[in-house]
Amino acid sequence: MKRILVCVLILFSLILTGCGQKIQNENPDNPDNDSQQIVNIDDDKDIPDIAIVMKTLTNPFFIEMEKGARLAQNELGVNLIVKTGAKETSIEQQIGIVEELINSKVDAIVIAPGSSTDLIPVLQKAQKANISIVNIDNRLDPNFLRKMNLTDIPFISVNNEDGAYKSAKYIADQINKPTKVAILEGIRGADNSEQRKKGALKAFAENPNIQIVAMESANWKIDDAFFITSSIFAKYPDIGGIFCANDMMALGAIQYLDKSNRSKVLVAGFDDLREAEKAISKGSMQVTINQHADIQGYRGVHYAYEMIKGKKQPSETFIDVKLVTKATID
Known part of the structure; x- marks a missing residue:
């Protein structure tokens, strides 16, 4: 009988806790309430999901690009999803990756496309799903973008x-x-x-x-x-x-x-x-x-974050290149 009574008391306590959470959610003018931490348990739903889609990680250039994106992730507190093809010529695989990201309902896609044209139809689908898009490294074909009515896709790269x-x-x-x-x-x-x-x-x-x-x-x-x-x-x-x-x-x-x-x-x-x-x-x-791959990845994630918040970004951003010779290395 005592065991049943204890179970009833525990159940009643849990019900009160749940009610307390609901009351707190409906009463935002009470920040000092002890149940405030319970209210915030689902705050991670507000963390943006930003995907960076690169050509491959077999090229160290894209490893540096990921490092820059990770730095932006740490600064902004976003959830960064890193996706790549097996090879730089894996265009169909990149298209499939974007399809998966659309189904996953990410908030933004930062893409270094393997092809300037072949990725555009699936990116149009992404934009129609209210996913922000940032183009880095290799430029998407401007004429084809206009033809497909894709707008507001900032481009970050070098000349x-x-x-x-x-x-x-x-x-x-x-x-x-x-x-x-x-x-x-x-x-x-x-x-x-x-x-x-x-x-x-x-x-x-x-x-x-x-x-x-x-x-x-x-x-x-x-x-x-x-x-x-x-x-x-x-x-x-x-x-x-x-x-x-x-x-x-x-x-x-x-x-x-x-x-x-x-x-x-x-x-x-x-x-x-x-x-x-x-x-x-x-x-x-x-x-x-x-050509500062890390800066391209870093700015790409920053631009995506700002676009998610509704802020328009520059249509083109060019990063200065640096000539590297024996003299500059030594």
Whole structure:
């Protein structure tokens, strides 16, 4: 009988506690009430869910981007969801990730798209679901965005054409006799890849001693770059310089050059990866570009947070690039 009485008392106490919570919720003018902590147990519902969708984490560039996003997460107190494809060419996987995030009803998506066009339809679906979108790194195609009626998508990146121009010009300025050069492109059609090719072409065109004999896509990948470089040199064994649209491809090209004992070929890259800096210090690479991946990730999350709060963000934000050479490293 005593055991039954104790159970009844515990049940009655729980009922009173629940009632106390309800009364407190309906009486916000009483902040000193002891049950205030119970009222706040569901406050995490107000924490925004912000997803950052990147191409891959096999490229250290995107690891740095995540670090910047994590810093913003810690500052803002948001819930950060990090998603990536398996490879930089995993466009369909990125589309699937965005679909999942729509179903999960996240508040915002910060995306570094693998394709400038293929992600736009699913991002339109996201925006129609009232999900804020921030575009970082590789620009979504502005014409296609307008066609699909996607608006208010801020873009954060660097001036890729200018960065590539500076990188390619650094090796072009060292060429003072007739020399053949090659360009390793990223994914064709991706805006950042096209802009970097444009910048390299401009820099090489300014030197009358330079003849561009090959332009091939290695899809941002180190292994692809090794084999593409091998095939280019099989056709043009006297090439004296290579511009690579990212450091992963530059490292792949260097692997081939080292294997074939071509130590005098000038190599320019883009991204300022740690391994690229080691290659520059060693002398097997001459230059790269720091495009501040961490700042892009950091600002992307900040912009998303402000957009969730209803604040319009700048349509374009360009971060200054930094030329990285042996002199700047040492």
